[in-house]
Amino acid sequence: MRVELTINGAARALDVEPRMTLVDCLRDVLGLTGTHVGCEHGACGACTVLVDGVPARACLMFAVQAEGYAITTIEGLTHTRGALSPLQDAFCATHAMQCGFCTPAMILTAHALLAENPAPTRAQIVAAISGVICRCTGYAQIVEAIALAAERARAPAPGTR
Amino acid sequence: MKAAAFEYSRPETLEEACAILSGAQGARVIAGGQSLVPLMAMRLERPARLVDVARIAELSFIREEADAVIVGAATRQCVIEANRVIAVRVPLLSRAMPHVGPAATRARGTIGGSLANADAAAEIVLVAVTLGAQMTHRRDTRLRESGAAAFFTAPGITTLPERSCLTAVRFPAWPEPGLGAGFHEIGVRADDFPLLAAAAQIALDAQGRARRVAIGVGGLAATPLRLDALAHALIGRHAEPTAIGDIVTEALAAVEPLDDMRASGAYRRRAAATLVTRALGDAAAAAATAGRRGDDAR
Amino acid sequence: MDAPRPRYVASPRRVREDRRFAAGQGRFVADIALPGMRHVALVACPHAAARIVAIDKAAALALPGVRCVIDGHDLAAATQPLPNGLDTPRVRRWPLAVGAARYCGEWVVAVVADTRAIAEDAAELVAVDYDPLAFVLDAEEAIGPRGPIVHPAHGSNVLLDRRFAFGNVDRDFARSTHRTAFRLRWGRSAALPIETFGVVASHDPWRGVLDLWASAQAPRHAEEVARILGLPSLGVRVHNSVDVGGGFGGKRGLKHAVLVGYLARLLGDPVRLVEDRLENMRGGDAHGPERIFDVEVAFDDSGVIAAMKMRAIDNVGAYAGPAALQLGAPIGAIVGPYRIASVLYHAIAVTTNKTPQESMRGAGQAPTNYAIERAIDEVAARLGLDRVGVRQRNLIAAEEFPHTIASGTTYDSGDYHAVIEKVLARANYPRLIAERDQLRAQGLLAGIGIAAVLAPGGGNFAHGPLLNPAMTTTTFMESCRVVIDAAGGVVATIHAGSAGQGHETLVATIVGKVLEIDPDAVQIARPDSIAALPSDGAVGSRMAIMLGGAAAQAARMLRAKLVAIGAHVLDTPPERTAYQSGVVYDAKAPQRRLIWQDLVQIAHRNYFRLPPGFEPGLAASHVMQVPAGGKLPTGDGRVQMDPCFSFEFHLLLLTVDPDLGRPEFRQWFVGHDCGTVINPMIVRGMTLGGIAQGIGAALFEELTHDAQGRPATASLADYVLPSARDVPQIEILRHVTRSPLTAFGQKGAGASGYLGAPAAISGAVNDALRPLGSAVNRLPMKMSALGDLIAVAREKAGAKPGGAA
Ligand code: FES
Numbered sequence A: 001m002r003v004e005l006t007i008n009g010a011a012r013a014l015d016v017e018p019r020m021t022l023v024d025c026l027r028d029v030l031g032l033t034g035t036h037v038g039c040e041h042g043a044c045g046a047c048t049v050l051v052d053g054v055p056a057r058a059c060l061m062f063a064v065q066a067e068g069y070a071i072t073t074i075e076g077l078t079h080t081r082g083a084l085s086p087l088q089d090a091f092c093a094t095h096a097m098q099c100g101f102c103t104p105a106m107i108l109t110a111h112a113l114l115a116e117n118p119a120p121t122r123a124q125i126v127a128a129i130s131g132v133i134c135r136c137t138g139y140a141q142i143v144e145a146i147a148l149a150a151e152r153a154r155a156p157a158p159g160t161r
Numbered sequence B: 001m002k003a004a005a006f007e008y009s010r011p012e013t014l015e016e017a018c019a020i021l022s023g024a025q026g027a028r029v030i031a032g033g034q035s036l037v038p039l040m041a042m043r044l045e046r047p048a049r050l051v052d053v054a055r056i057a058e059l060s061f062i063r064e065e066a067d068a069v070i071v072g073a074a075t076r077q078c079v080i081e082a083n084r085v086i087a088v089r090v091p092l093l094s095r096a097m098p099h100v101g102p103a104a105t106r107a108r109g110t111i112g113g114s115l116a117n118a119d120a121a122a123e124i125v126l127v128a129v130t131l132g133a134q135m136t137h138r139r140d141t142r143l144r145e146s147g148a149a150a151f152f153t154a155p156g157i158t159t160l161p162e163r164s165c166l167t168a169v170r171f172p173a174w175p176e177p178g179l180g181a182g183f184h185e186i187g188v189r190a191d192d193f194p195l196l197a198a199a200a201q202i203a204l205d206a207q208g209r210a211r212r213v214a215i216g217v218g219g220l221a222a223t224p225l226r227l228d229a230l231a232h233a234l235i236g237r238h239a240e241p242t243a244i245g246d247i248v249t250e251a252l253a254a255v256e257p258l259d260d261m262r263a264s265g266a267y268r269r270r271a272a273a274t275l276v277t278r279a280l281g282d283a284a285a286a287a288a289t290a291g292r293r294g295d296d297a298r
Numbered sequence C: 001m002d003a004p005r006p007r008y009v010a011s012p013r014r015v016r017e018d019r020r021f022a023a024g025q026g027r028f029v030a031d032i033a034l035p036g037m038r039h040v041a042l043v044a045c046p047h048a049a050a051r052i053v054a055i056d057k058a059a060a061l062a063l064p065g066v067r068c069v070i071d072g073h074d075l076a077a078a079t080q081p082l083p084n085g086l087d088t089p090r091v092r093r094w095p096l097a098v099g100a101a102r103y104c105g106e107w108v109v110a111v112v113a114d115t116r117a118i119a120e121d122a123a124e125l126v127a128v129d130y131d132p133l134a135f136v137l138d139a140e141e142a143i144g145p146r147g148p149i150v151h152p153a154h155g156s157n158v159l160l161d162r163r164f165a166f167g168n169v170d171r172d173f174a175r176s177t178h179r180t181a182f183r184l185r186w187g188r189s190a191a192l193p194i195e196t197f198g199v200v201a202s203h204d205p206w207r208g209v210l211d212l213w214a215s216a217q218a219p220r221h222a223e224e225v226a227r228i229l230g231l232p233s234l235g236v237r238v239h240n241s242v243d244v245g246g247g248f249g250g251k252r253g254l255k256h257a258v259l260v261g262y263l264a265r266l267l268g269d270p271v272r273l274v275e276d277r278l279e280n281m282r283g284g285d286a287h288g289p290e291r292i293f294d295v296e297v298a299f300d301d302s303g304v305i306a307a308m309k310m311r312a313i314d315n316v317g318a319y320a321g322p323a324a325l326q327l328g329a330p331i332g333a334i335v336g337p338y339r340i341a342s343v344l345y346h347a348i349a350v351t352t353n354k355t356p357q358e359s360m361r362g363a364g365q366a367p368t369n370y371a372i373e374r375a376i377d378e379v380a381a382r383l384g385l386d387r388v389g390v391r392q393r394n395l396i397a398a399e400e401f402p403h404t405i406a407s408g409t410t411y412d413s414g415d416y417h418a419v420i421e422k423v424l425a426r427a428n429y430p431r432l433i434a435e436r437d438q439l440r441a442q443g444l445l446a447g448i449g450i451a452a453v454l455a456p457g458g459g460n461f462a463h464g465p466l467l468n469p470a471m472t473t474t475t476f477m478e479s480c481r482v483v484i485d486a487a488g489g490v491v492a493t494i495h496a497g498s499a500g501q502g503h504e505t506l507v508a509t510i511v512g513k514v515l516e517i518d519p520d521a522v523q524i525a526r527p528d529s530i531a532a533l534p535s536d537g538a539v540g541s542r543m544a545i546m547l548g549g550a551a552a553q554a555a556r557m558l559r560a561k562l563v564a565i566g567a568h569v570l571d572t573p574p575e576r577t578a579y580q581s582g583v584v585y586d587a588k589a590p591q592r593r594l595i596w597q598d599l600v601q602i603a604h605r606n607y608f609r610l611p612p613g614f615e616p617g618l619a620a621s622h623v624m625q626v627p628a629g630g631k632l633p634t635g636d637g638r639v640q641m642d643p644c645f646s647f648e649f650h651l652l653l654l655t656v657d658p659d660l661g662r663p664e665f666r667q668w669f670v671g672h673d674c675g676t677v678i679n680p681m682i683v684r685g686m687t688l689g690g691i692a693q694g695i696g697a698a699l700f701e702e703l704t705h706d707a708q709g710r711p712a713t714a715s716l717a718d719y720v721l722p723s724a725r726d727v728p729q730i731e732i733l734r735h736v737t738r739s740p741l742t743a744f745g746q747k748g749a750g751a752s753g754y755l756g757a758p759a760a761i762s763g764a765v766n767d768a769l770r771p772l773g774s775a776v777n778r779l780p781m782k783m784s785a786l787g788d789l790i791a792v793a794r795e796k797a798g799a800k801p802g803g804a805a
């Protein structure tokens, strides 16, 4: 079936079986392997992408349903090759990951949170990421990374504002 | 864990959707897919065709009427969560929304999807039963209504007729000013599927006594229960938790609870009493606040 | 030459692996797509035990896109059985069941197709005729008189039954004034990384190599797969560069690799199997331990414990690979941090119709610590003493190290008292007790949990020969090669896969430290298994000790070479030749010096300037033996497995909702001593992650079965993992007692947190329940069970629900 998707700002026309999930399409058809698969039944959050800027689980959406939405994957957050976004950098600053398998989902979820709420409390951060399971970190350094990114974004760079 | 093959249609109108549904063997409606897709992935559901109604504008609305708020079946849960009219006129629905899965599934999941898939402990199902919502569904060109009480017959099973599309849910909006709602649930994990949930909505009189009460509990039996006798017994009383614990316990004594590996029947009954008591307490407190603020949507 | 020497070790440097993961540029096994790759799906047995009467593959084979369908007979005819961990030669096991399936979820048929979806379609079309057999799930039932025999050829469900007597237990019991006995259960949970196990195999007939990309942390994966497939040992090449999405000991996947390797050779196409979550949880064969402990301790009036008897029955599931050896691993720390003089340890491994286990974080030490810590709490309760005080009275003192315990193991170093004091001071223990009592006065159930536990690390695999006389392994090597190239660049090698432990950062930091160069300038390579030096992989809390040790030694050898070249060229005596930050100079005349580029140029190009007979180029390798040595266990089971012993102390306060049974953490302090910490951010993360896993194991994670013996928790919807909401804020207090046995004094940290958290949570819940006179003797302590327990206790006490406790 023909479908036109908008992935990280670029329009892509593809042929997929209706039963192909968005996450399989991103990974296997488009080669965007930064979106991970942990369960395929909507329980772990590893496949989280942004749909019109809001986190959603790409294993719970068939690719054919995604037509017309703006899909953002982790690959869409790095605008320059080799340069991390400030949020990604904050994740590195606090070592907010171990195996890195949940990390793209965590970062996208945090990205959406900060876009909506630039100064989240700890409880708000915890609530926002609680839909993404990390088996490695115990979450503390992830929460710290998001708080750090928020703090850095709030502190105006010298000479501005 | 890949779904079995199916055909896919995305009709533009409800008319068209209903035509496809009635013409195709084994067709199913999909909107947000948050309940259906996991079942399809495990091949516990294998529709021959999916009819995607997520973008049909006439299924996505929140409309206020004199005595009800009507929500289109394809209205997304996150939209309901943020809606001010619902917060004031159907506060219980509003109050329950943050408990419905994680935000990432509320972003796609719809009210109709949650109701049509009827998980035993689903929060929206519980709210519908508790408030006595009316489900409107359409087959071909015929519209029909079902009351929530009769709609949910077993976990995952509803009386939604074959080849029908749920179109809207009508939640009664109580006329009393100053409504309050309470919702409590527990799961194995803090934001897991609930094991048990309790929902309460209250209107108070000027003395702070219950004037109108709706109470429901999910997860105690195979389908959510609306506790009308208890609601009735509370009329004219103050609903502070300390005052009503015994009445609640008594009201639940008659229920034959589920008993399985997740929890014993005795636990379910006790915990349900606690949750119902807390939900009522919260509802009363919220109603008192709303009353003071003079909340009234009209 | 007097610039301050840079400090790389123990400074919170960024973890270099994080960049690629944060960018979504990790390379996990499921990211590997080879041209023409085929996909495997599995047909799993729906019964707890069944004879396989007939298999009809025709319909599956007829489906377009299906490449082949094989069953256990096909595979067994071409391969060796999978290895047993215990000495049970008649227990035979293949990746696909042969003749009979012994647990629900066991793989029976494998289907290969052009896509995974088609393979799943075809798997549904395979018709297997089963004759269901009697089954047994409970270990005690399995060894009772009526238990059906899981492996008739073995003749019994007991796979191991061995008693170890260390010291004079009978005498110590007879001399003690008190004794107390109890029984505990550690429920079956699993490591369950978010990435399931996966493997891609591709056979190159022209080069005679079977290439494997796997999310594996298994030691000697390539050799094992080659042996089982009947290939020459170097005919299998494992690509260690694959990022592993979490391991925790259980990512081994030997049966997966054998199956997929066989299929790739059979078809001549690359083949991939990435378990879906159902396959992973039921048939991935990576469950954790499931134990029943019977413990008895003998002690005096002051709470000093003289002797302990411990019987551990492990329900190993339907087959027992190396995971069963986890029953032996705790012998190396069988008395925990305590001075208990004599121990009787009775280990029983029982086979049942459950999913097999894989080794898991801590190798069985977490359950054992749970039992030991409970013993201390029981002693304190019996005597009415403070639980911290009883621990302090029994601890090995700092001046007693190195300390040899009853089971013959020598602990390297420690200062347990100091760690505990730190925590007590920070937590303000008296105030914590007051807070607990205040919460109780408010009608809540409140309890303090305490656990002081040891985390052995770096083991030499002597638990193999300890439990299985057919095994003789007493080394678990790790290697590193450090090379300085002709342009002066430094590269160090890692010869095993990593699953998030930051090994690249570890090695770079250590090489940087030894050579006094910026660790960020050290390139890291991961040769494939054919090119690799010996490695036993990232298991057993060993990489800081072993990989770190190998890297340090290789770098030191290289540094010595640079100094030797410098001494020769500058013509200074060795003792006067100094090294700093890549520069070699005459200590008496620092202006006489050779900078890095000079040294590199000489070594690589100017043979005439090298000392006579000197090896040109700059390369050094080290294969490290475990510093515990490599002796076989004695006949009575005295053994030294691990060289290093980390220590952790947990002190936490929690409440239990008296009506719902729901626990809630209020405060949690951990004192942690794993010697010198190479990277503090990595160790903190591992410890917190271990605690999160411990919370799951203590409170809700359990793999259960229904009455038909089918898994009741077969997906992540039924088996929930802790989310961010379930893990409280935890304060970690660090203490450093260097190990005398390692390069920088470092010890293992891979299992930290996980080893103490379950014991501490159990202690807290039981403290909370104490006023009610009840106790929980099993993990997990599910909310609903706690609620029932509380209700029963209150009913006995005549209290009404909803009232104060
Ligand atoms: S893979 Fe989508 S939620 Fe787990």
Ligand code: FES
Residues within 6 Å of the ligand: A096, A097, A098, A099, A100, A101, A102, A103, A133, A134, A135, A136, A137, C194, C245, C246, C500
């Ligand atoms: S870093 Fe491994 S799952 Fe989160």
